Structures are given as C-alpha cells and as structure tokens.
Amino acid sequence: MSRRPYTPKMTYGWWLDRPFYTRYMIRELSSAFVTAYSGLLIIGLWRLAEGEAAWNGYVSALSHPAALVFQGVALLFALYHTVTWFAVTPRTTPVIVGEDFLPPQPVIIAQYAAWIFASAVIIGAALWF
Amino acid sequence: MSNTTTVTLEVLRYDPERDQEPRFQSFEVPYDEDWVVLDALNWIKDNADSSLTYRWSCHMAVCGSCGMVVNGEEKLTCKAFLRDYLGRGPIRVEPLRNFPIERDLVVDMEGFMAKLESVKPWIIREEEKPVEDGEYIQLPKQLKRFKHHTLCINCLLCYSACPQVGLNPGFIGPAALALAHRYNLDSRDQGRHERQEVTGSADGVWECTFVSACSEVCPKHVEPGGAIQEQKIANSVDWFLDHLIPGRSNAGRTKE
Amino acid sequence: MDVLQTDVVIVGAGGAGLRAAIAVAEADPALSVTLISKVYPMRSHTVAAEGGAAGVIKENDSLENHFNDTIGGSDWLADQDAVEFFVEQAPKELTRLEHWGCPWSRDPDGRVAVRPFGGMKIERTWFAADKSGFHILHTLFQTSMKYPSIKRLDEYYTTDLLLEDGRAVGVLSHEMRSGKPVVVLGKAVILCTGGAGRVFPFTTNGAIKTGDGMAMAYRAGVPLQDMEFVQYHPTGLPGTGILISEAARGEGGILVNKDGYRYLQDYGMGPADPWPRKKAMELGPRDRLSQSFWQEQQKGRTIQSKWGDVVHLDLRHLGEKKINERLPFIRDLAKSYVGVDVVTAPIPVRPVIHYTMGGIASDITAGTPLPGLFCAGETACVSINGANRLGSNSLAELLVFGKVAGEAAARLARSVPAPSEASALAQAKAHRARAEALVDGSRGTEAVATIRRDMMATMESGCGIYRTQEGLEQTCTTLRDLRRRYRDVKISDRSWVFNTDLTQALELGAMLEIAETMALSALLRTESRGAHQRLDHPQRDDAGFLTHSMAWRQGDEPPRIDYKPVTITKSQPAARVYGGAAS
Incomplete structure (x- = not known):
C-alpha cells in the first residue's frame, strides 16, 4: 500500500522529439544570429565615427568570404524569425472590431505590407544617395 | 481499411508496487470504425486486464479527464478515433508528459491544482453588488473579449506539450495563466493588480518563451499562448504606468 | 485509521456539492467544510449539461408561470411547496452565479439572455451558449477556492455513511491514489453525489454517475423515493448516447421521421405551425417526446441507420451564424461523433437515458428522514421534478437546494456537539x-x-x-x-x-x-x-x-415499497396539455 510516483526525466534532445519543438528551437537560435548581425552594424557605426580608414577596413572585412557566409546565414535566420513572428502576432494582440475579433489574416498582411514598405524606403534611399 | 478487424494498442504500464520503471504492454483490440482510443481502453479493462488504470468520465470531450499522449501527440482519448491511426503500426498510448506518473495512464495533478488556485480564479471586487440589484450589464462584445479563455476544461494537454513546464516544474503554466487572464479581462472583475503579483512572479508569464505548443494542442481553442503574451504586455504597461503615475498602483488594487 | 474531524462533510463536488460548500462558508467562515469527491471537481457531471438553467427574470414572465409549467411537467407528482420555493429562489441563485463570473450569454443591451425550453410557457432558460453546465460548474469550482474554510479531498472514494444514535455523523472514504482509508466525522453530512444513469447501457451520463450516494443512504436506512421515474432525453446521438441539447429545439430545431414529417403533431403536440411555439411540438416535455419516438418506431416510421433506429433533428434553417453563436458545442459534437455538419445536414438522434427523477427522500429543507443527513442535486428527490423533470430545471435545482442544504447543515453544525470517534x-x-x-x-x-x-x-x-x-x-x-x-x-x-x-x-x-x-x-x-x-x-x-x-x-431481500402523499397546495391534478390546446 504505497504510492511511488515515477517522474520521467526530460532528455537533452527533447527539442528533436517533435518537428514543432525543433522549429521553435530554430527560431530561438535565429535570435542569436539577429543579435550578432545587429552587433556587426553597431561596430560599423563605431568604425564610421573613427574615420575613413577605419570604415574602409570594416567594409573590406565584410567582404571576406567567411563574413559573406555569416551574412548569408544571418539573413536566412532573420527571414525565418520575421516570418514566424508575423505568423504568431495576431495571437498576442487580439483586436476587437465591432462585435467580433479581427481575423488573423489582415494583421499578418498588414505586417508584411509594413515590412515591404520599410524595405522599399531604405533601398530607395540607398539608391538615391 | 474496411476489412480491419483488430488494432494493436501499446499501453504504458506502471505499477508502483511492482515496477521499477514504466514499460509497454501490447493488447489486441477489436476494431470498430466508430471507436475512439478510450473505447479501446475500456474494452481492455472489461475483457483483457481489469487492472489497467486510467481516468475517464463524460466521453464527450468536456470533463477533461481522459487526456493522454497518443502516438506522441496530446489527445483527449474520447475524441481520438482509432480510424485515424490505421496503417501506421501499433497505437501507442502514454500518460501526459511533465507530470509524475501515479500508475499506468494516471498522472499526479496535485501540482496543477495548486497552480490553478494560486492565480485567484474568481471575481475580485472592491464592493460586492447585492443579488437583489440584479445582474451586471455586460455587452456581448465585452463577453466576447474573454469568452474563449473561459472554455478551458483543465485537461492538461497544454502542460504536457509545454517544454517550459518540463524544464521548470514550478512554472504556473498555460491553463492557469490563461484563466488568470480570463478574469482580468472580465468587465465585472477588478482584481488584475492582485493577480499580477502571481502572474508577474518568477514562475509566471515571463517563464513562457512562446513555444505556443499549448495553443497547438488545446482541444477547446482556449489560446493560452496568446493569453500569456497579452499578459506580458499588460503587466509591462502596468509596471511603467505604476512608476510614472504616483498612487496608481494602490488605486488599482482591491482591498485585501 | 486516520480520523478527520470537521464541521460539515459534503460528499460530491459537482454543482450541488460546491454550492453547498460555499453556502456553509458564507453562513459561518468559522465552520470547517470537508468536500470529498471521487473525481476532481471539474470532472463532475454537471459539466455535461448544455442547454441552461431556468429562472424567471424577464418582465413578460412570472413565478406562477414557472410553477405551473413545472407542476404540469411533473404530471402532478412534484411537491408544490417545494416547487413554489424553488421558482422563487432560482432567479436569485442564477443572478448570484452571474456575480461570481458565470459567462451567461447576453442580449444586445448587456442583460442576461434567455431561451425557450421544452414544456415552458415562456422563455426563461439562462444559458452560456450550449455549455451552461460546464460554465456553472467551473464558476462554482473557481469561486469555491476563495474560501479558506473549504478543504477538498479530491479523488477520495466514499463507501459508507457512519451513524451514531440514529444520526449521520460522518463517512468512510479512501484516498484513491494510495488506498488509504480515512474517517471524516462531522456534525452534519450532505450528499451531492448525482444520479445513477449508468445502470442503463445507453445514457448521456458519464462513467462516474453510479448512484454511490443514493446507495450509501439507502444502506443506512434512508428510503429512496420515486425511483421508477427515469428520464429519457429525446435527442441523444446514436451509438455513443452523447447529449444533443434541448436548446437545439429551443432555438428552433425540428424533429422529422423517415418521411421528413414532423411526427410530434400525431401525439398531441400539434399543430406543427406556427413554429417556433412554446409548449408545442418539439418544445413539448421530454417524456412525451421520447414516448413519441417509441410510437413512431412501432409504426416503422423511424430511420434505419448503422446505429439502429433514429429520427432526424434538423437545424439547417437556423443558419450558420446562429448555430455558431448559440450551439457551437452541438455542431462540434455532431461533426466529431456522427460526421454530420448541422449547418448542412440533419442530426440522427434517438432517446437516451438522461436523469433520475427519484433519489434520496428529501424535502424543502434538503433534509432526509435520517437526522444529520442532507442532500441536494440529482441524488435528492425533493421532489420538484415529480414524474418528469422539465429541461433546465435541474441546474437551477442544484443551486437552490445546494444552498439550502449548506445553510441547514451550518445551522445544525452550530447546535450539536462533535460526534465521538469510538463508535x-x-x-x-x-x-x-x-x-x-x-x-x-x-x-x-x-x-x-x-x-x-x-x-x-x-x-x-x-x-x-x-x-x-x-x-x-x-x-x-x-x-x-x-x-x-x-x-x-x-x-x-x-x-x-x-x-x-x-x-x-x-x-x-x-x-x-x-x-x-x-x-x-x-x-x-x-x-x-x-x-x-x-x-x-x-x-x-x-x-x-x-x-x-x-x-x-x-438486506439481501428486495426492498419494501410504501407510499407517501404528494404535497398539493394550489394546483389540483388535471390533464397535461401541450400543443394547440396549451396556447
């Protein structure tokens, strides 16, 4: 007459158990790349402030094949992060319009629209100057 | 598959008085296209092994007793049809994850009950309205704002699916936090600040990393994942406003 | 053996048990309440009630109407003093539940909405979409957690009442997860253990509805009253017996036989039109509707399905918007369990065992012939339901008499000494x-x-x-x-x-x-x-x-049956009238 509840251990590879978890972990990992790339941009600003020679050194360092590979990978992770984040945003900020919730699609579409608009402005500005 | 006559269930067994750790046992069960996994378990109990231990009652997906893991996914077994598992080998039935296993498919849910109570899931008001004065006015859209969060049947599928619950057993978890949010959003309630002492604690909403597996497995579309993110926003806004506006936090609190 | 001394022992933590526990806690916070249940409270079968709870609230209605509907529905077997008290208290209890947070469905102006129900002359059924019992149970359970004097023993199975000098003084239970026995002694005992639909094979009732409390009282010498009256709900899903709420008909659903004919008009419920119409056709009482199915079956006019004979409950004309708003659970259940989308196809249904009108002999005080023992809910036979319960009276009943039982037990607990442990x-x-x-x-x-x-x-x-x-x-x-x-x-x-x-x-x-x-x-x-x-x-x-x-x-012999008069105050027995003659 004795209870002896068995507590299963969570394995280190738990995030490989289901594709859903794996996708989540990739999203978590993507944050590291987004953060690292942000750091790279901040370093660029710092170099710019130090003068032309520093800036040119920075630009040439970015052209190194290893740096290019990093930027490519960081771009993919940033895209993954953005797309998955846009998909869940309607859950975090439900909006009631009239008597009912706004369905998720308009919220998602609005985010993409804002994204495309912001990108267009930046690219346009870069080409203009 | 119309000529299928039996299916094999691999059921997790654990008898604390005999087993050091859980094991699987296979049962051959007659196949009926209308049967759910729970019907198969009932068949085993009545015909093969009366010691098989599991919880169930309503058989209509509203009492929340029969949540288990079927072929790796959290399911209400009264709504998981055998026909949907045909042709993929044995059907594996396990107890919910992230809970101690009491016996076979029964888990210990005392921890969850304490968490549920900790979020003060009742209407908190400074002044109670006398019954003689009739009901509170609540517009349909005010009801709509929180109604989906009231639909939780406490089946615990979300706790089983949430890796954060597994990594930190103290995490208050999806269902209880969604219930806190349900009351916070109710136009009749004034207890948000009081609940924030719990939901904003180290084991509260900030322990959630928005895996959102909870919302994926929820059989009642309660959207606990969303409820937790909303609370992160609301708690943050309250924190800032409380610090910006002197006296706000006290004014917003109900009397103890 | 462990002994737990408490003031009030409550067995069963469904709607009635929780309401009784809160009533004790509110009557006197110094009284300790031990609430014992063989399942966690939210698993209790109150959870499965769908359509709603009756209580007079709208200006076009009156307590007298509710009284008359209930007495007629009971075929004059209900006790009229109890029914009069019940209809007076029901609106207060439902309002109280509103104050506790129950998400009742609302009219556009924000007031509580009501819907028509079978055998009711005027719409008076409060509802929370089609999960009214679920919301009532969870509201009560969540509210009960705020009272520190209520101590729960969840998943404790109670086997026996304990007596002392002809009084109920406690129960014997065991903790299911350890098997460990515990004696819970109190100055009053309340049984809220639900009905016994599981004595039948085809029932809406969950696995837990095995009449434990009725049997416990019966073994302790308390009579069971009106046990021959068992309700068939006219619309259950074939195969599983899953309940398809009377609300489906309250909202305008119709029942047809294999010829697409609204057969109820042949059994004193007609004429069929105009529709919808209260106390007529599909809004007749449950006993008559279930009996009409049987008659149709005898005539060979029911529909052959793979689950046996059925009739069709047709909701298509209500439209998707109304169905989603008022009957979302019904839509989900029909889709899942018989593969029918009610927006585009009729639901196969047949009568199914639903409710035990009988139970532990009780009265308007929630007391029983055994001193110290009270009861409420389906397990009790007050009797407000008589020979046939009207839909939506049971949820109101468990609130009204749960509260009465709790308050009566609290009064008693303050006036009697604690029982002795030895006996x-x-x-x-x-x-x-x-x-x-x-x-x-x-x-x-x-x-x-x-x-x-x-x-x-x-x-x-x-x-x-x-x-x-x-x-x-x-x-x-x-x-x-x-x-x-x-x-x-x-x-x-x-x-x-x-x-x-x-x-x-x-x-x-x-x-x-x-x-x-x-x-x-x-x-x-x-x-x-x-x-x-x-x-x-x-x-x-x-x-x-x-x-x-x-x-x-x-003992081991069959029971002795004797009889007790019905309390009649103001409504003399008459013919039950539905359909055209009722309006």
Missing part, C-alpha cells in the same frame, strides 16, 4: 474489512464487467420508455440473481494504488441496489404517469397513485 471507528473498520477482503483476499469468480453488462441489459429490456408487468417481473428476478452473483465478485487488481478495479466493483454494488429499487417501484406502480409508462396500465390513476413511492432496504 464511528468501529463501524468504519467493519466496512473497511469488506474492501480489504475484496482487494487482498478476493477469491471471487464473477467479473465486474459481466455483472454490469447483464444489469444494464435487463434494465434496458424491462425498465425502458414503455414497461409491462411481465418485463418488470423478469428484470426484478434477474436483478435479484445479479445481486446474489455480486456477492462472489472478482477483483484481479491487487494493488492499493489507484485501484479502479475496486472502484468499479464498489460502484457496481451501488448500482445493483439502485436498479432493484427502480424496477420494483415500477412494477408496483400500476399506472402511467410522466416518464413511467405501463403498456398494461396506460392511464394515470390519481386515486391510487398520486403518491411518492418509497423504497426501503431489506
């Missing part, structure tokens, strides 16, 4: 020895599942919608034999940890005794009234049977 412990040890013999030393040969299956089969064949002397006699004989076989019941599970084999055996013991009271009371009631229809005695017999039957336990 209760001696009884508990004797009771416990039987459970221990089953688990540790059982050499029985009769499987629980076999006896249970035979019991259900004989109840369905002899005690169904229409009954005969011959069928009932056969059922009584079979049940007596099953009780004998049960004495040799076999338990294979030797563990004390969460032994559901033991639980099922104990539940079966309770059900066999309850089944016997149902069958024998039905055999001796040689008239037809409400849900009790005798093919060999088709007329109501007020001279002989305007009485409550009372079943008293006689």
Whole structure:
C-alpha cells in the first residue's frame, strides 16, 4: 500500500522529439544570429565615427568570404524569425472590431505590407544617395 | 481499411508496487470504425486486464479527464478515433508528459491544482453588488473579449506539450495563466493588480518563451499562448504606468 | 485509521456539492467544510449539461408561470411547496452565479439572455451558449477556492455513511491514489453525489454517475423515493448516447421521421405551425417526446441507420451564424461523433437515458428522514421534478437546494456537539474489512464487467420508455440473481494504488441496489404517469397513485415499497396539455 510516483526525466534532445519543438528551437537560435548581425552594424557605426580608414577596413572585412557566409546565414535566420513572428502576432494582440475579433489574416498582411514598405524606403534611399 | 478487424494498442504500464520503471504492454483490440482510443481502453479493462488504470468520465470531450499522449501527440482519448491511426503500426498510448506518473495512464495533478488556485480564479471586487440589484450589464462584445479563455476544461494537454513546464516544474503554466487572464479581462472583475503579483512572479508569464505548443494542442481553442503574451504586455504597461503615475498602483488594487 | 474531524462533510463536488460548500462558508467562515469527491471537481457531471438553467427574470414572465409549467411537467407528482420555493429562489441563485463570473450569454443591451425550453410557457432558460453546465460548474469550482474554510479531498472514494444514535455523523472514504482509508466525522453530512444513469447501457451520463450516494443512504436506512421515474432525453446521438441539447429545439430545431414529417403533431403536440411555439411540438416535455419516438418506431416510421433506429433533428434553417453563436458545442459534437455538419445536414438522434427523477427522500429543507443527513442535486428527490423533470430545471435545482442544504447543515453544525470517534471507528473498520477482503483476499469468480453488462441489459429490456408487468417481473428476478452473483465478485487488481478495479466493483454494488429499487417501484406502480409508462396500465390513476413511492432496504431481500402523499397546495391534478390546446 504505497504510492511511488515515477517522474520521467526530460532528455537533452527533447527539442528533436517533435518537428514543432525543433522549429521553435530554430527560431530561438535565429535570435542569436539577429543579435550578432545587429552587433556587426553597431561596430560599423563605431568604425564610421573613427574615420575613413577605419570604415574602409570594416567594409573590406565584410567582404571576406567567411563574413559573406555569416551574412548569408544571418539573413536566412532573420527571414525565418520575421516570418514566424508575423505568423504568431495576431495571437498576442487580439483586436476587437465591432462585435467580433479581427481575423488573423489582415494583421499578418498588414505586417508584411509594413515590412515591404520599410524595405522599399531604405533601398530607395540607398539608391538615391 | 474496411476489412480491419483488430488494432494493436501499446499501453504504458506502471505499477508502483511492482515496477521499477514504466514499460509497454501490447493488447489486441477489436476494431470498430466508430471507436475512439478510450473505447479501446475500456474494452481492455472489461475483457483483457481489469487492472489497467486510467481516468475517464463524460466521453464527450468536456470533463477533461481522459487526456493522454497518443502516438506522441496530446489527445483527449474520447475524441481520438482509432480510424485515424490505421496503417501506421501499433497505437501507442502514454500518460501526459511533465507530470509524475501515479500508475499506468494516471498522472499526479496535485501540482496543477495548486497552480490553478494560486492565480485567484474568481471575481475580485472592491464592493460586492447585492443579488437583489440584479445582474451586471455586460455587452456581448465585452463577453466576447474573454469568452474563449473561459472554455478551458483543465485537461492538461497544454502542460504536457509545454517544454517550459518540463524544464521548470514550478512554472504556473498555460491553463492557469490563461484563466488568470480570463478574469482580468472580465468587465465585472477588478482584481488584475492582485493577480499580477502571481502572474508577474518568477514562475509566471515571463517563464513562457512562446513555444505556443499549448495553443497547438488545446482541444477547446482556449489560446493560452496568446493569453500569456497579452499578459506580458499588460503587466509591462502596468509596471511603467505604476512608476510614472504616483498612487496608481494602490488605486488599482482591491482591498485585501 | 486516520480520523478527520470537521464541521460539515459534503460528499460530491459537482454543482450541488460546491454550492453547498460555499453556502456553509458564507453562513459561518468559522465552520470547517470537508468536500470529498471521487473525481476532481471539474470532472463532475454537471459539466455535461448544455442547454441552461431556468429562472424567471424577464418582465413578460412570472413565478406562477414557472410553477405551473413545472407542476404540469411533473404530471402532478412534484411537491408544490417545494416547487413554489424553488421558482422563487432560482432567479436569485442564477443572478448570484452571474456575480461570481458565470459567462451567461447576453442580449444586445448587456442583460442576461434567455431561451425557450421544452414544456415552458415562456422563455426563461439562462444559458452560456450550449455549455451552461460546464460554465456553472467551473464558476462554482473557481469561486469555491476563495474560501479558506473549504478543504477538498479530491479523488477520495466514499463507501459508507457512519451513524451514531440514529444520526449521520460522518463517512468512510479512501484516498484513491494510495488506498488509504480515512474517517471524516462531522456534525452534519450532505450528499451531492448525482444520479445513477449508468445502470442503463445507453445514457448521456458519464462513467462516474453510479448512484454511490443514493446507495450509501439507502444502506443506512434512508428510503429512496420515486425511483421508477427515469428520464429519457429525446435527442441523444446514436451509438455513443452523447447529449444533443434541448436548446437545439429551443432555438428552433425540428424533429422529422423517415418521411421528413414532423411526427410530434400525431401525439398531441400539434399543430406543427406556427413554429417556433412554446409548449408545442418539439418544445413539448421530454417524456412525451421520447414516448413519441417509441410510437413512431412501432409504426416503422423511424430511420434505419448503422446505429439502429433514429429520427432526424434538423437545424439547417437556423443558419450558420446562429448555430455558431448559440450551439457551437452541438455542431462540434455532431461533426466529431456522427460526421454530420448541422449547418448542412440533419442530426440522427434517438432517446437516451438522461436523469433520475427519484433519489434520496428529501424535502424543502434538503433534509432526509435520517437526522444529520442532507442532500441536494440529482441524488435528492425533493421532489420538484415529480414524474418528469422539465429541461433546465435541474441546474437551477442544484443551486437552490445546494444552498439550502449548506445553510441547514451550518445551522445544525452550530447546535450539536462533535460526534465521538469510538463508535464511528468501529463501524468504519467493519466496512473497511469488506474492501480489504475484496482487494487482498478476493477469491471471487464473477467479473465486474459481466455483472454490469447483464444489469444494464435487463434494465434496458424491462425498465425502458414503455414497461409491462411481465418485463418488470423478469428484470426484478434477474436483478435479484445479479445481486446474489455480486456477492462472489472478482477483483484481479491487487494493488492499493489507484485501484479502479475496486472502484468499479464498489460502484457496481451501488448500482445493483439502485436498479432493484427502480424496477420494483415500477412494477408496483400500476399506472402511467410522466416518464413511467405501463403498456398494461396506460392511464394515470390519481386515486391510487398520486403518491411518492418509497423504497426501503431489506438486506439481501428486495426492498419494501410504501407510499407517501404528494404535497398539493394550489394546483389540483388535471390533464397535461401541450400543443394547440396549451396556447
């Protein structure tokens, strides 16, 4: 007459158990790349402030094949992060319009629209100057 | 598959008085296209092994007793049809994850009950309205704002699916936090600040990393994942406003 | 053996038990309440109620209307003092639940909405979409957590009442996860253990509805009242017996036979139009509707389906928007369990065992003939339901009489001394020895599942919608034999940890005794009234049977049945009128 509840251990590879978890972990990992790339941009600003020679050194360092590979990978992770984040945003900020919730699609579409608009402005500005 | 006559269930067994750790046992069960996994378990109990231990009652997906893991996914077994598992080998039935296993498919849910109570899931008001004065006015859209969060049947599928619950057993978890949010959003309630002492604690909403597996497995579309993110926003806004506006936090609190 | 001293013991934590616990806590926070349940409170079967709870609130309605509907619905077997009290209290209780946070559906102006229900002259059923019982239960459960004086013993199975000098002074329970027995002593005991629909094979009732409390009281010498009255709900899903709420008809759904004909007009419910119309056609009382199905079946006008004979419940004309707003659960259930989208196709339905009108003999005070013992909810027979309960009265009943029971128990607890442990412990040890013999030393040969299956089969064949002397006699004989076989019941599970084999055996013991009271009371009631229809005695017999039957336990022998007069105050028995004549 004795209870002896068995507590299963969570394995280190738990995030490989289901594709859903794996996708989540990739999203978590993507944050590291987004953060690292942000750091790279901040370093660029710092170099710019130090003068032309520093800036040119920075630009040439970015052209190194290893740096290019990093930027490519960081771009993919940033895209993954953005797309998955846009998909869940309607859950975090439900909006009631009239008597009912706004369905998720308009919220998602609005985010993409804002994204495309912001990108267009930046690219346009870069080409203009 | 119309000529299928039996299916094999691999059921997790654990008898604390005999087993050091859980094991699987296979049962051959007659196949009926209308049967759910729970019907198969009932068949085993009545015909093969009366010691098989599991919880169930309503058989209509509203009492929340029969949540288990079927072929790796959290399911209400009264709504998981055998026909949907045909042709993929044995059907594996396990107890919910992230809970101690009491016996076979029964888990210990005392921890969850304490968490549920900790979020003060009742209407908190400074002044109670006398019954003689009739009901509170609540517009349909005010009801709509929180109604989906009231639909939780406490089946615990979300706790089983949430890796954060597994990594930190103290995490208050999806269902209880969604219930806190349900009351916070109710136009009749004034207890948000009081609940924030719990939901904003180290084991509260900030322990959630928005895996959102909870919302994926929820059989009642309660959207606990969303409820937790909303609370992160609301708690943050309250924190800032409380610090910006002197006296706000006290004014917003109900009397103890 | 552990002994727990408390002020009020409540067994059963469904709607009635939770309401009673809160009533005690509110009456006197100094009183300790021990709330014992064999399942966690939110699993209790109140959770499965769908359509709503009746209470007069709108200006076009009156308490007198609700009273008259209930008395007529009961076929004049309800006690009128109790019904009068009930209809007065119901709106207050429903409002109180609103204050506690119940998400009642609303009118556009933000006031509580009501919907029509069967046998009700005016719409007065409060609802939370089509999960009213679910929301009532969860609201009560969540609210109960704010009272520190309520201590719950979840998943404790209670086997026996304990007595002292002819009073109820506690119960014997065991913690299911350890098997450990505990004696819970109190100055008052309230039973809120629900009905016993599981004595039948085809029922809306969950697995837990095995009549444990009724049997406990019965074994302690309390009579079970009006047990022959068992309600068939007219619309359950074939195969599973899943409830399709009366709200589906309240919102305008219609019932048709294989010719697409609204057959209820042939059974005193018509004319069919105009529709919807209160107290007519599909909004007739449940007993009449279930009986009409049987009649149609006899005429060969029901529909053959792979699950047997059905009729069609058609909601298509309500439109998707209304269905999603008012009946989302029905849509989900029909889609999942019979593969029908109610927006585009009719639902196959048939009558299904739903509710036990009978129960522990009780009255307007929620008291019982045993001092110290109170009861409320489906387990009690107050009786406000008489020979046929009207839909949406039971949720209101468990609130009204749950509160009455809690307050009465609190009053008693303040006026009597705590019981002594010695006598209760001696009884508990004797009771416990039987459970221990089953688990540790059982050499029985009769499987629980076999006896249970035979019991259900004989109840369905002899005690169904229409009954005969011959069928009932056969059922009584079979049940007596099953009780004998049960004495040799076999338990294979030797563990004390969460032994559901033991639980099922104990539940079966309770059900066999309850089944016997149902069958024998039905055999001796040689008239037809409400849900009790005798093919060999088709007329109501007020001279002989305007009485409550009372079943008293006689050990291993069948019960003794005697009778108690019905309390009549202002409504003299008359013909029940529905359909065109009712308007």
